[in-house]
Amino acid sequence: MTDSKHSPGLTRRDCLHLALASAAMLATPLAWAQAAPIRALGVFSLLGDGLQLVYPADATDPRLDRNLRESLPTKDIGFDQAALRAISETMTQLQPRARVQMFRSTSPMEPDAQRALADGALRAELPDWIVRAIQSANLSHLLLVTRTRGDAAFPVRDGFTVGRGGVEGIGYYLDRRTEIKNNQTGYLSTGFLGAYVMLRLQLMDAQSGDIVASQDVRVGQLFAGRNDSEAANIWNALNPTEKVEVLRRMVQDNVARVMPAMLGKG
DSSP: OEEEOOOOEEOHHHHHHHHTOOHHHHHSHHHHHHHSOOSEEEEEEOOOSOEEEEEOOOOSSTTOOOOEEEEEOOSSOOHHHHHHHHHHHHHHHHOTTSEEEEEEESSOOOHHHHHHHHHHHTTTOEEHHHHHHHHHHTOSEEEEEEEOEEEOOEEOSTTOEEOOSEEESEEEEEEEEEEEEOTTTOOEEEEEEEEEEEEEEEEEETTTOOEEEEEEEEEEEEEEOSSHHHHHSGGGGSOHHHHHHHHHHHHHHHHHHHHHHHTTOO
16 A cells, blocks of 8 residues: 655646547547556545534524534544455456555545545546656556535435435434434434445546546434433444444445446446
8 A cells, every 4th residue: 555645736738648648549538438448546545534523403494504513533443444445355356457556645634625636536637646656556547535525314214314414524413302213122212323424436547537437425324322321322322333333334335335336337
């Protein structure tokens, strides 16, 4: 695994110059990119280890998102490792001849910076530390894994969800008002804990700079109190070890779920 630091970005023209693509290839970049085999894939997982804790706030206008958010700095949770494991296993199964190299940034990227990077990728504008990695590793493709935004929606049953407003990245939604029944114990508690993962995966052709495939992961899982103690403080619906493992498993399982479609095998 290779680590790199952040630097200012390069333009689409800069990216294209890296590859020495032929005029015929550039004439129909999207069609060529879709047909080009993945020879060497660089995976750039930028998730980091931070968590976001979201508290739903009262809002008279349902169009307004007034949720309160708190960042929880953490270390060594392993979100990037979970994503990389899922990608590596999928590539081994579906494209075993492709060389896969993992890259992580040495400096944490805030969600805003990750969204800006994902938006820039649509224009083939990449930070120069990624461009240098493309050059040095002779990559044919790169896969970006970043945090994104989504609705707070946690499945209950029969297609119904609870939650309001928006969430971002990876974290927990802490509701202390909604009455929820625990399906396993039958216990009725006021409030629930919602685990969520909001990610974006973008597969880019390193020669043309085109996005070959893009998939968003927006998933939520609800946990209700199992007893009086947990109901008294719904944050305790999962213990500290469970809180980490639930989110890590959600990252790995859902990246694995969308990867076949990213590779045109879904």
